[in-house]
Each structure stands twice: as structure tokens, then as C-alpha cells.
Amino acid sequence: MARELHHPDRDQIDLSAVLEALSEPIRREIVLRLLAQGEAPCQVFDAYAPKTNLSYHYARLREAGVTRTRIVGPYRMLSVRTDDLAARFPGLLEAVVAAARAEAAKSPAESRSA
Amino acid sequence: MARELHHPDRDQIDLSAVLEALSEPIRREIVLRLLAQGEAPCQVFDAYAPKTNLSYHYARLREAGVTRTRIVGPYRMLSVRTDDLAARFPGLLEAVVAAARAEAAKSPAESRSA
Numbered sequence: 001m002a003r004e005l006h007h008p009d010r011d012q013i014d015l016s017a018v019l020e021a022l023s024e025p026i027r028r029e030i031v032l033r034l035l036a037q038g039e040a041p042c043q044v045f046d047a048y049a050p051k052t053n054l055s056y057h058y059a060r061l062r063e064a065g066v067t068r069t070r071i072v073g074p075y076r077m078l079s080v081r082t083d084d085l086a087a088r089f090p091g092l093l094e095a096v097v098a099a100a101r102a103e104a105a106k107s108p109a110e111s112r113s114a
Numbered sequence: 115m116a117r118e119l120h121h122p123d124r125d126q127i128d129l130s131a132v133l134e135a136l137s138e139p140i141r142r143e144i145v146l147r148l149l150a151q152g153e154a155p156c157q158v159f160d161a162y163a164p165k166t167n168l169s170y171h172y173a174r175l176r177e178a179g180v181t182r183t184r185i186v187g188p189y190r191m192l193s194v195r196t197d198d199l200a201a202r203f204p205g206l207l208e209a210v211v212a213a214a215r216a217e218a219a220k221s222p223a224e225s226r227s228a
Contacts, residue, residue, distance in 0.1 A: 095209035
């Protein structure tokens with residue numbers, strides 16, 4: 001297994017890929033938590049979904065340029081690429097985060113697992 | 115065929131569905147053109163994709179609450195639900211539109227058909 005995972009350069013971040021990555025509720029929850037807490041090991045999301053699904057979600061977020069995965073010994077540390085996203089698509093991440101919070105505030109019990 | 119097509123109520127517009135609808139380049143182009151021109155008959159988009167694909171894209175946009183389809187005789191008139199989207203997810207549509215324009219300005223020749 002490669003020790004360095006692929007991340008698109010800032011200029012290569014694709015709008016379709018970003019929107020697609022953020023269209024999935026679990027991936028949005030991961031992003032919101034990372035934004036609130038800062039960089040975190042994958043393990044903090046273990047309760048969000050089965051492990052294979054989570055691996056898939058991490059890869060989609062990383063390949064879309066939404067998150068960065070840093071390998072530290074046995075840990076994979078995730079963070080949101082806020083600077084890159086702000087430079088590439090100003091205001092987009094903030095708008096999606098605000099929308100996600102608005103939706104969560106409106107229907108806290110409702111959860112989709114698309 | 116029903117003369118009234120289903121549209122979600124404003125309160126039922128779902129963030130995942132909106133982001134998914136806007137994650138597709140042709141659907142974003144349709145939305146951008148509708149925003150620029152106002153309500154327009156489907157036919158103006160005939161060159162964007164084969165007809166069956168377009169029907170699918172119109173349905174995805176409508177079911178997500180992004181567009182409204184109004185049946186006028188033999189025509190289907192499309193418009194963007196800007197007021198509903200602004201009320202439900204303030205700033206989201208603007209941010210996606212700005213990002214789409216930024217991306218188009220950067221790579222005018224590049225087109226994805228995901």
C-alpha cells in the first residue's frame with residue numbers, strides 16, 4: 001500500500017467532484033466534524049458507518065480535494081482543505097456548511113443514508 | 115401523462131438532492147442559462163445532450179427542487195426556484211453559480227460529461 005495517497009492539486013479541484021462528494025450526508029457530517037474539531041484520526045468516525053463504507057467516503061472526499069489524509073504511523077489523519085477550497089471556489093464550502101446546519105436544525109431526527 | 119408534475123414543497127427541498135442535482139455539468143449549465151435568461155422552454159437546451167438524457171436531467175433538477183417545470187400547451191417551461199432555494203439554503207445557489215463561473219473562466223475548453 002502506498003504511503004502517500006493521491007490528492008488533487010488546488011487548481012485541479014473539480015466543482016462536480018466537490019459537489020458530488022458533499023452530496024452524501026455521511027460525508028457532510030465528516031466534513032462538519034473536521035471543521036469543528038480540526039484534524040482528526042479516521043477512528044473518530046467509526047460510529048458513522050461500517051468501516052468499508054467509511055473507507056469509500058474518505059477516498060471520495062480526498063479525491064475530490066475536499067479533505068487531506070496524512071499518514072502518521074498507523075493513523076490516518078483527516079483534515080478539510082479549507083484554504084484550497086476557499087481559493088478555488090470562494091464561499092462554496094461555507095454555503096454548504098451553512099445549509100447543512102440549517103437542515104440539521106430543522107430536522108434533527110431525520111437522517112438519510114442515501 | 116400527468117399534466118401536473120411533482121415538485122417538492124420549499125420545506126421539503128433536500129440538501130443532498132440539491133447538491134447531487136448541481137454536481138452534474140450539463141445540469142449546472144441548464145441552471146446557469148435559466149438564471150441568465152429567465153424561464154425558457156426545454157427546447158433551448160436541445161443542443162446540450164441527447165433528448166433522453168435531457169429528460170432525465172430535467173427530472174433530476176425538478177425533483178431536487180432546483181427548477182420548476184410549467185406545462186404550457188406542448189411546451190415545458192423551465193425556471194430556477196431561486197426564491198425557494200434562497201429561503202431554504204441562503205447563499206448556496208449563488209456560491210455554486212459563482213464556482214461554476216470561476217471554473218468555466220479558468221478552463222473554457224474543458225468539459226466533463228460525468
